Amino acid sequence: MKKSVKEDLMFLVVKIMIFLALLGITFGIIFGICRVSGNAMDPACKNGDLILYYRLQKAYQAKDLVVIEKDGERQIRRIIAKEGDTVDITESGLEINGYLQQENNIYTDTLPYREGIHFPVTVGQGEYFVLGDNRTNAKDSRIYGTVKQEEIKGGVMALLRRSGMQ
Structure with missing residues (x-):
């Protein structure tokens, strides 16, 4: 027996609903998308630029x-120090645990x-010290x-450059 057009249409609608539900779960729970505003990370x-980040990541390292x-806004920042580290910023620059940092790709x-x-500042348990690259x-x-x-909402996985795109 042949299926009716109505049954085929219902099957298609169910497939689309399942796909949309999976997409919603994927980008609502597992991944996130954020737009960079400002030049703090230049x-x-x-x-x-658009940022794809992983929401389930819970352990971070310096430079992530x-x-x-x-304060109610999403920001992209670089982790400089994690719990137990001592951060000092003087006229000489950034020191972590008493060592002056030589940072590549930081131009200010x-x-x-x-x-x-x-x-x-000594970073407390469950805390991180973050800086923007454009210091x-x-x-x-x-x-x-x-x-x-x-x-922290998640770790950055990918960056999509939007320069020149409207």
Whole structure:
């Protein structure tokens, strides 16, 4: 016996609904997409770039790019130090656990902000110290202090450059 057009159409609708549900679960629970706004991560991430991040990642290392939510806004920042590390920023630059850091791909000086936190800072349990790559224009841990694990939404997996795209 042949299936009716109505049955075929219902089967197609069910397949589309299942596909959309799986897509919703994938991008609602496992992965996230975020748009870079501003130049705080320049040159690694530029204004308008799209970031794909992994929401289930819970362990991070220094130099990892992460998406955080701070003061109601999503930001992309680089982890500089994790729990137990001592961060100091002086006129000489960024020091982690007493060692002056030589950072590749950071083209501006790392200096403390006048209105920010006081150094040195020891990163507490379940916390991270994050900085923007464009150190002169980034609102980061120098302003608001360490970031709690719960404020990190995920680790950056991929970057889609949008320069020139409308």
